[in-house]
Amino acid sequence: MRKISHRTGRRHPLASVALLVVGLFTTGGAYALFTGTATAESSAVSEAQLDEGKKIFQANCASCHGLNAEGTNAGPSLIGVGALSVEFQVGTGRMPMAGSGPQAEVKPVQFVQEDIDAMAAWVASLAPGPALPEEEMLSGGDASNGAELFRVNCAMCHNVAGAGGALTEGKFAPHLKNIDPVHIYAAMVTGPQNMPVFSDMNLTPEEKRDIIAYLKYMDGNASVGGLDLGALGPVSEGLFIWIFGLGGLIAITVWLTAKSN
Ligand code: HEC
Numbered sequence: 004m005r006k007i008s009h010r011t012g013r014r015h016p017l018a019s020v021a022l023l024v025v026g027l028f029t030t031g032g033a034y035a036l037f038t039g040t041a042t043a044e045s046s047a048v049s050e051a052q053l054d055e056g057k058k059i060f061q062a063n064c065a066s067c068h069g070l071n072a073e074g075t076n077a078g079p080s081l082i083g084v085g086a087l088s089v090e091f092q093v094g095t096g097r098m099p100m101a102g103s104g105p106q107a108e109v110k111p112v113q114f115v116q117e118d119i120d121a122m123a124a125w126v127a128s129l130a131p132g133p134a135l136p137e138e139e140m141l142s143g144g145d146a147s148n149g150a151e152l153f154r155v156n157c158a159m160c161h162n163v164a165g166a167g168g169a170l171t172e173g174k175f176a177p178h179l180k181n182i183d184p185v186h187i188y189a190a191m192v193t194g195p196q197n198m199p200v201f202s203d204m205n206l207t208p209e210e211k212r213d214i215i216a217y218l219k220y221m222d223g224n225a226s227v228g229g230l231d232l233g234a235l236g237p238v239s240e241g242l243f244i245w246i247f248g249l250g251g252l253i254a255i256t257v258w259l260t261a262k263s264n
Pocket residue numbers: 060063064065066067068077078079081084088089092093098099100101102106107122193195196
């Protein structure tokens with residue numbers, strides 16, 4: 004029987020199993036080889052990036068934050084603040100801080116993104132801290148739910164329209180127009196200065212995404228309520244009534260008395 008089966012070209016029942024095993028070993032081996040070299044390569048890149056980040060940091064930030072980011076009298080320790088805080092502070096132009104003041108000013112950004120990434124990676128390598136978000140945490144949120152959340156959590160400082168407002172001691176909550184989504188996310192997670200930290204228990208990642216969607220929606224849409232008077236609230240509204248309302252009354256009075264004479 005066996006001879007016949009050989010002659011007709013039928014394979015041994017174990018042949019297909021053997022083929023499968025060989026196939027698995029070759030693809031598995033090739034995969035291991037490939038990913039092995041890939042990880043070796045990317046860790047070499049990040050090693051160079053860390054060195055670069057440390058160099059840029061020590062040249063630009065160490066005067067206030069210390070050579071190893073341990074902090075000095077002029078600036079806090081950055082150990083454990085994470086990559087996200089560096090991206091926020093440097094990516095919005097707040098850092099390097101220019102002189103002292105109640106609050107770091109927003110200035111034109113002074114570093115290219117590659118240098119910011121390098122410094123962020125180096126600071127993150129000192130101790131774990133909040134990392135940069137995945138792309139899908141920043142887009143595709145529900146703007147109407149975001150509007151609701153914004154009114155409850157953010158409007159008391161930033162104003163309902165996101166126009167900003169004054170706080171105590173010369174500090175202020177800035178306007179929120181045209182802020183990069185990653186910086187909106189970072190502000191909520193890192194809580195710069197007088198802004199509270201919104202942890203994932205206060206606002207879930209989905210809720211943060213909804214707030215980002217709302218602020219982005221506001222960027223693209225002018226106010227629908229007629230004149231918004233800069234959306235600065237009672238001050239500009241009061242001024243408007245004062246000048247045009249009272250001014251109008253006076254004009255009418257003058258006109259009436261002029262007529263009766
Ligand atoms: C003139 C001093 C000065 C320089 C230079 C400076 N910083 Fe700062 N930095 C401060 C002070 C003061 C604070 C805290 C007050 C604030 O946030 O406004 C701060 C805060 C920070 C924070 C926030 C820390 C936290 O708790 O989340 C980060 C991150 C940071 N700096 C990074 C940098 C980097 C990176 C550079 C260099 C590109 C730099 N700083 C240069 C003074 C400085």
